[in-house]
Amino acid sequence: MPYDLIVRGGDLVTPGGVRRADIGVRAGRIAAVWEGEEPGLAARVVDAAGLLVLPGVVDVHVHFCTFSHHVDALRESFVSAAHGGVTTAIGFVLLSRSEMRPLEALRHFRAEGERDAVVDFAFHLHLPEGEAAIADVPGAVAEGTTSFKIFLTYAGRRASDEHLFRAMRAVAAAGGLLCVHCEDGGIIEALVAQQIAAGRVGPADFLFAHPREAETLATYKVIQMARLSGCPVYVLHISTPEAAAQVQAARDRGQAVWAETCPQYLTLTNQAVLERGALAKIGPPLREPEDVEGLWAHLAAGRIHTVGSDHSPHTRETKRPGERNIFDAWYGCAGTETMLPVMYDEMVVRRGLPVTLLARLLAERPAKVFGLYPRKGAIEVGADADLVLFDPARAATIRAADLHTRSDYTLFEGRQVRGWPRMTIRRGEVLLEGGALAARPGSGRFLPRVPGAERGA
Numbered sequence: 001m002p003y004d005l006i007v008r009g010g011d012l013v014t015p016g017g018v019r020r021a022d023i024g025v026r027a028g029r030i031a032a033v034w035e036g037e038e039p040g041l042a043a044r045v046v047d048a049a050g051l052l053v054l055p056g057v058v059d060v061h062v063h064f065c066t067f068s069h070h071v072d073a074l075r076e077s078f079v080s081a082a083h084g085g086v087t088t089a090i091g092f093v094l095l096s097r098s099e100m101r102p103l104e105a106l107r108h109f110r111a112e113g114e115r116d117a118v119v120d121f122a123f124h125l126h127l128p129e130g131e132a133a134i135a136d137v138p139g140a141v142a143e144g145t146t147s148f149k150i151f152l153t154y155a156g157r158r159a160s161d162e163h164l165f166r167a168m169r170a171v172a173a174a175g176g177l178l179c180v181h182c183e184d185g186g187i188i189e190a191l192v193a194q195q196i197a198a199g200r201v202g203p204a205d206f207l208f209a210h211p212r213e214a215e216t217l218a219t220y221k222v223i224q225m226a227r228l229s230g231c232p233v234y235v236l237h238i239s240t241p242e243a244a245a246q247v248q249a250a251r252d253r254g255q256a257v258w259a260e261t262c263p264q265y266l267t268l269t270n271q272a273v274l275e276r277g278a279l280a281k282i283g284p285p286l287r288e289p290e291d292v293e294g295l296w297a298h299l300a301a302g303r304i305h306t307v308g309s310d311h312s313p314h315t316r317e318t319k320r321p322g323e324r325n326i327f328d329a330w331y332g333c334a335g336t337e338t339m340l341p342v343m344y345d346e347m348v349v350r351r352g353l354p355v356t357l358l359a360r361l362l363a364e365r366p367a368k369v370f371g372l373y374p375r376k377g378a379i380e381v382g383a384d385a386d387l388v389l390f391d392p393a394r395a396a397t398i399r400a401a402d403l404h405t406r407s408d409y410t411l412f413e414g415r416q417v418r419g420w421p422r423m424t425i426r427r428g429e430v431l432l433e434g435g436a437l438a439a440r441p442g443s444g445r446f447l448p449r450v451p452g453a454e455r456g457a
Helices: 072-082 102-116 131-142 161-173 185-197 203-208 211-229 241-251 263-268 271-280 288-302 318-325 340-348 357-369
Strands: 003-014 015-026 030-033 042-047 052-055 057-062 086-093 120-126 148-149 178-183 231-234 259-262 387-397 418-427 429-433
Touching: 003 030, 003 387, 015 357, 042 203, 042 429, 052 131, 052 357, 057 072, 057 102, 057 340, 057 357, 072 086, 072 418, 072 429, 086 148, 086 418, 102 120, 102 131, 120 131, 131 161, 148 161, 161 178, 161 211, 161 418, 178 211, 185 203, 203 271, 211 241, 211 318, 241 259, 259 288, 263 288, 271 318, 288 357, 340 357, 340 387, 340 418, 387 429
Parallel strands: 003 042, 003 052, 057 086, 086 120, 120 148, 148 178, 178 231, 231 259
Antiparallel strands: 003 015, 015 030, 052 387, 387 418, 418 429
């Protein structure tokens, strides 16, 4: 039978190695991978000579404005993701309307995704304080959402220890996974109050009020409570080497726990906060140069398991209150569109790490941890034909004006990178070509996941 698409002559990058091969796609899946000549017809043949062929990026940390303060709608966050080589995104269902139960909110988000998404998608469901959230865990899992979110910081979202433990037990019983923002909100709120009372409300005061110890302590607590409850946990956006070391120590004891970090923690330091103020206010905060190097040591050694963008888009206007008092500004910055080129440039070009590690961190492991592998995150027969044709020689300068988000600034403004996506293919269909989006809203598919999926990452 003829193929729908052949990708010919590219260098296929998988966690196992790099090889020159062709890919035949049929009915949205990879039907064959071969080296050398193989007879066959296709409706379209794409010449990938000189390009890296990566598995489509799986960004498991994306925010948007539904019921929240972000400036991108779901459609816009996912369009921005697509422009960065993302073919699968997992967004956060954050609950800011007290009258809506978590399961109701999840259904609302799914309907929005089915109407507007251009990439394939799934969700993490926020579990706010209260019995309703705990009670809705089995229903969410039954409807295909098996990962959940708890905050240990931020006023109005910070979970009590009792709620955290009860949520862990409910998620474990349902065969799910709990994602946790690990910063001790009590410590942070006390330090913020102290700084405000003293009139210290500048960028340096923000950094002082978000110490590394708040992350270390919260990470330790989450790991110990997860051990007691038997709950698999995913520690979001780690910013300190100490937190990564705690995760590895737990894994060495046999616990199911994973560590995520983000491009901003691997490439920027707290100097960006001192220079750019509220625009660079993110949570956890940017750290010292030695923290950046420590994270890279953990990442290269396999002790950090995934990289997610934490795309949390804001504008200069929504950050403006932080100009007079940084504590009044929202946390967060955009990042899904720049994640792949920044990580390739920093990891492969500047640090000389293997491109195979990039495929593992941005595709294979995220798909495994969140129950999407091998349908996603793999270049192998039977997997969805999600591919990024990446030009390793293309030089580019990152500019906010060129990005596809409502956020009108980027923390990577002016950064020169080598390497940029040339074409993105989602389930055998061209999603992005020549910088232009080819997919229509609603062409992305919801990805139901099963409880207790193997997460051997």
